[in-house]
Amino acid sequence: MTQYARAVRKLKSPIALLLGLVLAVTAGVSAATTASAAGKPVSVPPGAGDVRPLGVAFDPGSGRLVQGYAIVHRKKNARGGGQARQGKIQCYGFLAKNAKWKTVEPWVVNPGNTSGLTDAFVASNLAADIAKWEDAADGAVGSGPGVNILGGGTTTSNPLAVDNAAPDNVNEVYFAAIDEPGAIAVTTVWGIFGGPTFQRELVEWDQVYDDADYGWSDSGAAGKMDFENIATHELGHSVGLGDLYNSACASETMYGYAGFGETQKRDLNTGDITGANKLY
Ligand SMILES: [Zn+2]
Numbered sequence: 001m002t003q004y005a006r007a008v009r010k011l012k013s014p015i016a017l018l019l020g021l022v023l024a025v026t027a028g029v030s031a032a033t034t035a036s037a038a039g040k041p042v043s044v045p046p047g048a049g050d051v052r053p054l055g056v057a058f059d060p061g062s063g064r065l066v067q068g069y070a071i072v073h074r075k076k077n078a079r080g081g082g083q084a085r086q087g088k089i090q091c092y093g094f095l096a097k098n099a100k101w102k103t104v105e106p107w108v109v110n111p112g113n114t115s116g117l118t119d120a121f122v123a124s125n126l127a128a129d130i131a132k133w134e135d136a137a138d139g140a141v142g143s144g145p146g147v148n149i150l151g152g153g154t155t156t157s158n159p160l161a162v163d164n165a166a167p168d169n170v171n172e173v174y175f176a177a178i179d180e181p182g183a184i185a186v187t188t189v190w191g192i193f194g195g196p197t198f199q200r201e202l203v204e205w206d207q208v209y210d211d212a213d214y215g216w217s218d219s220g221a222a223g224k225m226d227f228e229n230i231a232t233h234e235l236g237h238s239v240g241l242g243d244l245y246n247s248a249c250a251s252e253t254m255y256g257y258a259g260f261g262e263t264q265k266r267d268l269n270t271g272d273i274t275g276a277n278k279l280y
Pocket residue numbers: 071072073233234237242243255256
């Protein structure tokens with residue numbers, strides 16, 4: 001086996017652990033093909049779990065080979081998702097141990113959406129939600145940003161595109177149709193997830209919110225997804241945290257399911273804070 005092939009095999013192993021925790025739930029929402037103005041429709045690679053490998057690609061920013069994953073966030077269906085397991089519960093998890101940001105890169109958002117959220121709200125709320133994770137990274141919530149993890153953002157009216165084939169050194173956020181039944185949002189991450197933990201690193205994140213299948217609100221409105229609630233969860237993936245599917249962790253922002261009108265994930269819970277602190 002070549003060194004390269006060994007590296008690829010190692011890259012996949014931590015994520016395989018995550019896949020084992022996934023319970024597939026279909027919310028019965030049909031995939032839409034309507035594109036909003038903010039970006040082109042997003043296709044998620046087929047697969048059984050909510051973490052879909054995107055393969056290995058060259059990262060123009062770091063000059064290295066990196067691995068990509070698309071992480072799907074779903075609506076919880078009537079039967080519920082996630083079973084409570086017995087024993088000691090750890091309500092945080094990582095995409096891979098020590099896979100975190102080691103440089104600070106800016107992000108860009110096209111806030112255009114079909115739900116009536118204002119551009120100013122989307123942009124300012126994203127920044128505020130990022131600040132929650134940066135505040136928690138030093139383990140002391142309310143103390144201001146402990147660690148600058150995701151940098152500053154700018155707004156654009158140009159169409160953006162998730163990078164499912166290879167990173168492009170731009171961290172993009174927008175609304176569009178997601179071609180995956182039940183998907184509320186998808187965050188893609190590129191980085192080094194295997195090998196020695198000190199070498200692991202995140203190098204790119206992109207994020208799409210589905211405004212074709214879901215309405216969005218800024219107030220926890222019934223029948224809609226609360227943007228702050230979903231965005232705070234998705235940004236947890238951007239900093240390197242993984243989904244939780246044990247219902248004993250349902251109070252955590254990183255719990256893997258969401259519902260209409262839910263606002264519980266706006267604020268970080270104890271497991272979220274511990275996870276961010278351990279990672280950074
Ligand atoms: Zn998630």
